[in-house]
Every structure is written in structure tokens, then in C-alpha cells.
Amino acid sequence: MIPAQFDYLAPTTVDEALAALAEHGDDAKILAGGQSLLPVLRMRLNAPEMVIDLNKIPELRGVRDDGDHLVIGAMTRHSDIATDPQVGEHAALLQKAVHHLADEQIRHRGTFGGALAHADPAGDMGAPALALGCEFVIAGRDGVRNVAADDFFVDLFETAIGEDEILTAVRVPKHTGWGAHYEKFVRVAHQWPIVAVAAAVKVDGGTITEARVGLTNMGSTPLRARAVEDALRGQPATEDAVRDAAARAAEGANPPSDLNGDAEYRAHLATVLTRRAVLTASGV
Amino acid sequence: MTAVQEPTVEREIGRERRRKEDQRLITGRTRWTDNINLPGMLHLAMVRSPFAHAKIVSIDTTAAKDATNVVDVLTGADLGESQGACINAWAITEDQVTPPHLPMPTDRVAFAGEVVAVVVARSAAEARDAAELVDVEYEELPAALDLKEAATDAVLAHPDLGTNKSAFWKFDSAEAGTGGDVDAAIASARDGGIVIEREYRQQRLIPAFMEPRSVVVDPTGEQITVWSATQIPHILRFAIAATTGVPESKIRVIAPDVGGGFGGKLQQTPEEMIAFAVARRIGKPVKFTETRSESLMTAHHGRDQWQKLTLAADKDGKVTGLKVELLADLGAYVAIIGGGVPVLGAFMFNSIYKFPAYQFNCQTVLTNKTWTDAYRGAGRPEATYGIERMMDELAAELGEDPIEVRRRNWIDASEFPFTTVAGLEYDSGDYEKATQRAMEMLGYDELRAEQKRRRDAGDRVQLGIGVSTFTEMCGLAPSRVLGQLNYGAGGWEHASVRMLATGKVEVVTGASAHGQGHETAFSQIVADRLGVPFDDVEVLHGDTQISHKGLDTYGSRSLVVGGEALVKAVDKVIEKAKPLAAHLLEANAEDLEYVGGRFGVRGTDQGVTIQELAGAAFAAHNYPEDMEPSLDAEATYDPVNFNYPHGTHLCAVEVDTETGQVSIRKYACCDDIGNIINPLIVAGQVHGGLVQGIAQALWEEAVYDDSGTLVSGSFTDYLLPTTADTLSFEVDHTTSPSLTNTLGTKGVGEAGTIASTPAVVNAVVDAVRHLGINDIQMPCTPQRVWKAIQGAGSGGATPGAAMPHFSEDQPGQDSTEGAGA
Numbered sequence A: 001m002i003p004a005q006f007d008y009l010a011p012t013t014v015d016e017a018l019a020a021l022a023e024h025g026d027d028a029k030i031l032a033g034g035q036s037l038l039p040v041l042r043m044r045l046n047a048p049e050m051v052i053d054l055n056k057i058p059e060l061r062g063v064r065d066d067g068d069h070l071v072i073g074a075m076t077r078h079s080d081i082a083t084d085p086q087v088g089e090h091a092a093l094l095q096k097a098v099h100h101l102a103d104e105q106i107r108h109r110g111t112f113g114g115a116l117a118h119a120d121p122a123g124d125m126g127a128p129a130l131a132l133g134c135e136f137v138i139a140g141r142d143g144v145r146n147v148a149a150d151d152f153f154v155d156l157f158e159t160a161i162g163e164d165e166i167l168t169a170v171r172v173p174k175h176t177g178w179g180a181h182y183e184k185f186v187r188v189a190h191q192w193p194i195v196a197v198a199a200a201v202k203v204d205g206g207t208i209t210e211a212r213v214g215l216t217n218m219g220s221t222p223l224r225a226r227a228v229e230d231a232l233r234g235q236p237a238t239e240d241a242v243r244d245a246a247a248r249a250a251e252g253a254n255p256p257s258d259l260n261g262d263a264e265y266r267a268h269l270a271t272v273l274t275r276r277a278v279l280t281a282s283g284v
Numbered sequence B: 001m002t003a004v005q006e007p008t009v010e011r012e013i014g015r016e017r018r019r020k021e022d023q024r025l026i027t028g029r030t031r032w033t034d035n036i037n038l039p040g041m042l043h044l045a046m047v048r049s050p051f052a053h054a055k056i057v058s059i060d061t062t063a064a065k066d067a068t069n070v071v072d073v074l075t076g077a078d079l080g081e082s083q084g085a086c087i088n089a090w091a092i093t094e095d096q097v098t099p100p101h102l103p104m105p106t107d108r109v110a111f112a113g114e115v116v117a118v119v120v121a122r123s124a125a126e127a128r129d130a131a132e133l134v135d136v137e138y139e140e141l142p143a144a145l146d147l148k149e150a151a152t153d154a155v156l157a158h159p160d161l162g163t164n165k166s167a168f169w170k171f172d173s174a175e176a177g178t179g180g181d182v183d184a185a186i187a188s189a190r191d192g193g194i195v196i197e198r199e200y201r202q203q204r205l206i207p208a209f210m211e212p213r214s215v216v217v218d219p220t221g222e223q224i225t226v227w228s229a230t231q232i233p234h235i236l237r238f239a240i241a242a243t244t245g246v247p248e249s250k251i252r253v254i255a256p257d258v259g260g261g262f263g264g265k266l267q268q269t270p271e272e273m274i275a276f277a278v279a280r281r282i283g284k285p286v287k288f289t290e291t292r293s294e295s296l297m298t299a300h301h302g303r304d305q306w307q308k309l310t311l312a313a314d315k316d317g318k319v320t321g322l323k324v325e326l327l328a329d330l331g332a333y334v335a336i337i338g339g340g341v342p343v344l345g346a347f348m349f350n351s352i353y354k355f356p357a358y359q360f361n362c363q364t365v366l367t368n369k370t371w372t373d374a375y376r377g378a379g380r381p382e383a384t385y386g387i388e389r390m391m392d393e394l395a396a397e398l399g400e401d402p403i404e405v406r407r408r409n410w411i412d413a414s415e416f417p418f419t420t421v422a423g424l425e426y427d428s429g430d431y432e433k434a435t436q437r438a439m440e441m442l443g444y445d446e447l448r449a450e451q452k453r454r455r456d457a458g459d460r461v462q463l464g465i466g467v468s469t470f471t472e473m474c475g476l477a478p479s480r481v482l483g484q485l486n487y488g489a490g491g492w493e494h495a496s497v498r499m500l501a502t503g504k505v506e507v508v509t510g511a512s513a514h515g516q517g518h519e520t521a522f523s524q525i526v527a528d529r530l531g532v533p534f535d536d537v538e539v540l541h542g543d544t545q546i547s548h549k550g551l552d553t554y555g556s557r558s559l560v561v562g563g564e565a566l567v568k569a570v571d572k573v574i575e576k577a578k579p580l581a582a583h584l585l586e587a588n589a590e591d592l593e594y595v596g597g598r599f600g601v602r603g604t605d606q607g608v609t610i611q612e613l614a615g616a617a618f619a620a621h622n623y624p625e626d627m628e629p630s631l632d633a634e635a636t637y638d639p640v641n642f643n644y645p646h647g648t649h650l651c652a653v654e655v656d657t658e659t660g661q662v663s664i665r666k667y668a669c670c671d672d673i674g675n676i677i678n679p680l681i682v683a684g685q686v687h688g689g690l691v692q693g694i695a696q697a698l699w700e701e702a703v704y705d706d707s708g709t710l711v712s713g714s715f716t717d718y719l720l721p722t723t724a725d726t727l728s729f730e731v732d733h734t735t736s737p738s739l740t741n742t743l744g745t746k747g748v749g750e751a752g753t754i755a756s757t758p759a760v761v762n763a764v765v766d767a768v769r770h771l772g773i774n775d776i777q778m779p780c781t782p783q784r785v786w787k788a789i790q791g792a793g794s795g796g797a798t799p800g801a802a803m804p805h806f807s808e809d810q811p812g813q814d815s816t817e818g819a820g821a
């Protein structure tokens, strides 16, 4: 498959990238890992005239400790997240999820920021990022703004990032000591999730004191299962209690119907997977 | 002349040789068609119809012609008769309705993806860009999409033909004199016996070979040379010549290294024909390589049948008759084998069993979807699926072990050769032995015990065990039989052996490998038979200038037909060398014996090697008067019978009743493929075949939407398994050598695919049968399994209840209704 012709620029700073974006407007596309963009170009679903490659901007890659947050650069590869000890300690949910994302080769190219900016409702990074209450650092010509997770995902493949803006980093509140699990349901190993559930729980003396539950592919954006979170708070970390709470997983969701399952089936899956995710995260 | 030496030759046949072709194939540093670049070569891009069925009102190529570096833009009208036609080589009945199939139609498209114009440009990218500028005006026509609906002629796929029904093919054992009257058997079973009626769906599949199709045509030599990623260079040459009027002798077809086919490259494609016509017209070499999307959408698909089956048995579970009624979806055109694919299954529904009465009916139907044709197994997986599902259903009805019920019906080892109710003579086999071994490998009894424990405990995850005892007819095919079936060609194969001056050996085969490992296996055969080192044998194939005669590779034929031709050619070389040896040794020919590549004079240490004889024949300084100075020989072998490998495949699956997820716990199979030339290649064929068959059971399905667009048009939606989805298979063999070829071999290329699909589905159904389920439509997606469980809970089929009878006016006879979409 051959993409339509485009020009290519590889700036070395964010400012240069922003300038280029400003110049080319909506004729330009940002290239991160290319794992979603290149298929789109090659299938000619999109034909930008200019591709601006972020791979030469070193400041965008890496994980750094910032007090009660981790700051993950947008160009940090999935494979970096998978192995980074700080992520393991303070944001284990991201690590649990990223292990299920595509395959080894794709994890070595694809980026954390690219996956979030792409905002595929079936993407594996959205629900964990939402559940952990990440903040999205977005740079534009007028400076940098932080967008809360709840405001970041707008619709199918649509985020709060403006046309002339770049996602530079994601600030992840530390969830040190929380149990975490990502329960992904697929038909073949290397597949986008039919439904997946991201759960982080804080268990104290057998009681769930706090829970954060995100749903993948249960609507046009990643979703928080707030009804489940509320129901879990203060409950014993037992099969029965978790089952009751998980039964509310699909409340307010609007799952799609496709070859892999209809909305009814997805709603059912969400309850089963939520129960399993929360129980595993709770160490039960 | 060498002095006597102990023959130290290790037998090559049976050795686990690594494939000599693999290094170049795996690293990709080889001659794939798309790697071929010729001076001045132009590139093609196809403009394809987005509609399933539409009139072509007009095609405006002006903008595309004006685009940078575009040389020309051509339509079907521009090419006219020079584009030839795509042929159907097998009209299964004399009155078969066969729509004309132009590579580029001029007035009407009959499926989404059909080519309506071709852009010729200096680069592939420029061709692609310009293709978007071709402006085609269509007038959409109603499309015949659903197979059953199409069979009613409600909407016509080709309005001019007046019907979608292409051909009706029937075999009846009473009429053929090979068995009794099936309707009588069913009638009598309805009265005191057992009648099982089911309808199964063979979903549409996409062969999905690794290397997309590619073709290069160079018209600048005396022979027009065509490189194509094809399984059938010889047949392609014939088809091009026959439909374009270019003499066959002016065409050279080369299938260089070809990256897989699975039947999907057993075709004469529109793209090949278009490339041929364009190259001739413009006078320059051209190349066309399809994208993966084009491949999934337009390379022929496979399977796609509805199977209505009626099995009659007596109270003790002895089958008394089987009636098969098939609807087979041809797609928009009758492809090269076309309706022949389901007909290949006609002889196999009775499988390994002694059915007294049998009837097979098949209606082929035209629709406005991608044409269908051979896909690994071609007709035989469908048949095996049908009968093996039914044998499990019979066992369930009887409340008995499915192996026990099969044993009661299968042909005993002592009964070979056995003439079946479909009229074939099976030469050898031992079903009991293979079954015993497979049961041992699986741990059948322990798993049955575990299954019972889990059922009794009402576990969330249930265990199921599926059985599939298969046989197939392969080694296509005795030419006379093909003639009786009205097939357009024979089934022989050709081989030649060339003894080079240096003692090296070139072997030419008419089989055309595309990943199977012929170069290795054939070298092993020649090394043993001729007594030369394995590394001294070079196997050449796939080029009509080198291999002038052949019928190519499909239908598990290369070894059992092509290998036999090779054996005969090697024997002729030895025969030819003998008088020369006698002459040089000054001995009597009768006193010579040929051992380990050397003619020795019995009782002496005198001898001469085949290499020395090759050198002597080359020099030709000293040879007998009545001999030609050459040891080269060729042979054409026409098989006397089909070839009947068999095996028992057992699969244990776990079904998560909460989600419907199916996971394979263990898979064990024991195949009897006669003598084995190279166990490593056989293991590869079995493993790959199993995965492909399992994929039909669980994952793959080509799905169209209501407007005839292929929804599963990329690998995101057409789920191909990867190694991450498979498990370590337990594979073993029993050996009942074939009695109809010298090497005693049986085909193995399709075995795994044929056997595994019903083994898996039987296992899935077995896991949930106690919940009141007796079928789940393929692929058994988690949703389908889950919905079947939900449906069963709320008034689905009741186990043990009387089997429903087919009735024309009664809906709900599709066993899979309610099993989810």
C-alpha cells in the first residue's frame, strides 16, 4: 500500500514543531510511533500534505519523578513504560495494560502520547490513564496548558488537543501501593480489546478503601465506571461484594456493535471483566 | 573405475533434513515476483468497483491521463479481445450456467473490487495516485448477496442469465450401483431407527497467503515472459494462450519463489490477464503488485456453503444412509475450479465409514460477492466437517462415546482394499490403530473423567472433547477419472533428471512449490534412489522454459504424483546408464548390480559410479554403438488412483461459560500418511494445517454488509491467528503405506486443515451439550458461544428430545439459528 505523497519535517525542539504546525495548519499531521498514523496513510484514509515527526525531539521521551506525580513524555515508547521501575512502583496499572498492547515490535515503536492522542476507544492506554486521573500537558503557540483526564477524551478519535497543539507529556498521580490489574478480552492474542477493564484498588485490612475503574471500548471514549467505584468503596475485598459492585459496570456506557460482539454482549462482558479485574487487583 | 568400497550412504528418505530452500525464503533474499525490476518497467494500479453490482455508465480517464508520469489509462473497452478471459476449467454439468468472465468488464461489475480500469505509470506510487483520478459513473443494481436468498433467484447476480443457479450435481449410490436407496433408508429409520437432521454453515474464508499476488510481464523478447506469484505456471500459460490467441509457444510463465498459496493462487486472475494485455499493447515490461486490502477483497475466497444433512441409523447406531444437500456460493463468477470444489467433497462425506446408502446433491449459486475457489482442502474439509459433526450428533443421540459409534461404522483394517459407497477404492489404512494412538496421546479417558467432574460440579469453565476421524482423497488425480468428471485437464505429472558432466544432478519437476519444501524432499528421493549425495541434487521448477510440462501444485499431489514421476525418471536414468557401465567395465549387463550410486560387477571389486558414467556420457568418447550419449531421462506419470491418508484428531477445549471464550487445552493427532520422506516437513505441514483448520472453527470469517462490501477487509477484522494463539500440538503417525505408488506415500498438505475444524467444533459443542446445545455456528466466537448458552437456558433445544425433521415450510430448521450472529 502506498500513501499519497507528503512532505516531511523532523524538528528537534517542541517550539520548532509548533511553528511548523502553525504554518501548515490542518494540512499537517504529527508523527509519533507511526503505528496508527502509517496504516491510516497507507490505506489512504487520510492524506496530509506535511508530516511532522517528533522522534528527533529528545525532551519528549522519558519518565521523570515530580513529587506526587510521574511525568511521562509523550514520545515515551510503550516498551519503556513496560519496563520502567518508577511506573511499576507508582502507576502499576499502566504497566499491566501496556503488556497487553499489540505485540513486541509495535510496543517498541508506538508511544504513550501517540496512543492517547489517537484516542481510539479500543486503545489500551486510555482507560488506565483515565482511571488514574492523569493530567495531559498540551503545548501550543500560546504556551502550555494542563487538561484533566475527564476533559481530555472528547469523542471517537477526538481529544482536547487543538489542531495547532502538541501533547508533550502526561502527569500521572502516584498510586503507590495500590493493587492494579488490566483485564483484556480478545479473540486472538494480538488484537484490539473487544472490551477491557482497568482497575486500581487500595485495600486496607481486607477492605477496599478506594477504587478506580476504567473501561475500554464501551463507548466512543474510554469511560470511568463510577457506579462501580462508588459501590466498591468501603466494601470487603470478597468475591460476593465485588460481584455486586461489578454488576453496575455498564451503567451509562454505550458500547459499539461489531463483528466481535454486539452491545448487549459487551455490556455483559464489562460486568464479568470488572469483577475479575477488581478481584485480581485486590489480590483475591 | 573405483575400487570396491563399503556403501556408506545413509538413507535420505526418512531423515529430518532442514529445508534447503529456507534460508533464502525466510530471509526474503530471493526472487519474489515483486522483487523483479526490469529496464524501462512500468507499474500498474487497478481502479476497482466500490459496488457489488452496478452498470458502468461511463469512465472518464482524462484527469488520470494528465497526471504526472502516467503513460496510459485503459479500460476493458480499450483492451477489447486482447484481454482474453478468465476460464472455468471444470463445468460440473453439461448445462452449467457460466457467466462470461472478462478480466475487465466493459458494461457491468458483478462484485465489489472488480477491476474497471488500469493505470499505467512510471512508478507504482504515481499509478496509485492517478487511479484516484479516474472518474467512473456507476448505476447501482440490486445485488444478490445472501446465498440462500440468491438460490431463490429473487435478485439476479447476472440479469442476462435469468437465474443464479449455475449447476446441480448429484450422486446417488442406488443409481450408481455402489449402494442402496438413501430415501428408503431414511424412511425406514424414521420408523424405529434414528434420523439426525442438521444444517451446517461453512463460512466464507480468505486464503490469506503471506505474499500478496504480484505479476510482471516482459513483452520484449521472442517469448512474452510472465512472472507471477502463482501456484500454477503451466496452467496459467495454457489459459493465457487459449483466451488471447497468443501461441502457447510464444509465452513463458515463471513462478519464481512464491510465498504461500493454500489454493488461493490456484487461479488465472484478471490482474494477470490485464498485465499481459497492457504489456503487449505498450511494448514495455509492466508490474502489478496488489495491496493487502486488494488481496483480501479480490483474491478468490474459499468454502461458503450451507450443508443440509440427513443421517439415518438403526437403533444400535449403525448408519444406514446419508443424504447431503449443499448450497455452494460461487461468488460472481465460476472460477477456474469453481463448482468443482464442492464436488470434490462428494466422494468424502461417507469418509471412513461403511454406509450402505448415500446421496449427494449440490447446487452451485452465483452471487455478487468475490468469486470462490479452492482453499486448502477444497471440498474435503466441508465434507469432513459435515460427517464428523453428524457422527458426534449420532453419539449424543445414542448417549454413547463418539469414538465407539465411529468404530461401529468404520472400515476395518482387514477390509482393505475397500470400495466405498461413493465408488472409490481405498487401498490401505488402519483407523483403529491411529485412533488408539491419538487417545493415548490426548489422555482421552482421564480427560473424559475430568469432564464429568466439572459437569457434576457445575464449574464455570467446562471441558469438551472433540473427535474427528478423517480420510481424504488427494493426489489429484487419475486423468481418466477427471475426464469422466468433465474436468478440463488431466492429473498426471512430469519429471526429468539431467546428469551433468560433473556428476551433479538437476531434477526438473512439473510440480510448482510455493513453500512446501519440494526442493528438499525431492532431493532426498533422488539422493536415495540414484545413490548420489543430497547436496548434489538441484531441484528446478516453476518455469515453463525449464519445466516445459507440468500440472503444478495443489490437492496434496506433488509428492504422490510428482514424486512418482521423479522415481520413474530416475529409474530410467539408471536403466540408460547400465549399458554404458557394462561397456566401460567390459562386463555383461546382466552381471551388474546398482548399489549406492555405483554399478558393480557381481562377485568382483570392479565398478563404476553414476558420476563417472555421467562424465563418460558427456565426453562421449567411448560408448556402445546402439546408445545415445546421454543419461538424461524424463517421465510422465498418471496416477492409477487417488491417495487416501487418514487420521484421528482429538481436541480438548475449555469453554468459559461466563464469557463464551474457548481455549484449546490439548490437541493430539495421529495421521497415517504412509511412508514419510522428511518428518520435519511433514510436521510443518501438519502444524500449519491444524492452525488453519482451527482458525476456521474459532476465528476466521469473511463478512459482507448489506450492500455487498467486505467488512472483514483487513487483518484487524479478518482474524488470522499468530503463533501466540497456538499451542504445542501432539503429533504422531501410524504407517499404512500406499499401495498405489512406489514410495508408499500419501499426501499430507491438507490433512491438518481437513481434520481439525470438526475436532474443535465438536469439542466446543461437547463442552456445553449438557446445557442443551447441539450446534454453534463457525467461527465459534465467544459471543456465539455465550448466546447459545443464554438461549439454551431460556428454552433452547432440549437434550434427548426427538430430532426435528426438515420441512420446506417450517422456519427454524437452521440448527444455528439463535446461536448468535
Ligand SMILES: Cc1cc2nc3c(=O)[nH]c(=O)nc-3n(C[C@H](O)[C@H](O)[C@H](O)COP(=O)(O)OP(=O)(O)OC[C@H]3O[C@@H](n4cnc5c(N)ncnc54)[C@H](O)[C@@H]3O)c2cc1C
Binding pocket: A029, A030, A031, A032, A033, A034, A035, A036, A037, A038, A039, A054, A074, A100, A101, A102, A103, A106, A109, A110, A111, A112, A113, A114, A115, A116, A117, A118, A122, A123, A124, A125, A161, A165, A166, A167, A168, A190, A191, A192, A193
Ligand atoms: C497491528 C497493530 C496492533 C495494535 N494493537 C493495539 C492494541 O491492541 N491496543 C492498543 O492500544 N493499540 C494498538 N495498536 C496501536 C498502537 O498502540 C499505536 O502505537 C498507538 O495507537 C499510536 O501511537 P503511535 O506513537 O504509533 O502514534 P502515531 O501513529 O504516530 O500517531 C497516532 C495519532 O496521534 C497523533 N499524535 C501522535 N503523537 C501526538 C502528539 N504528541 N501530540 C499530538 N498528536 C499526536 C498523530 O498525529 C496521529 O493522528 C496497534 C497498532 C498496530 C499497527
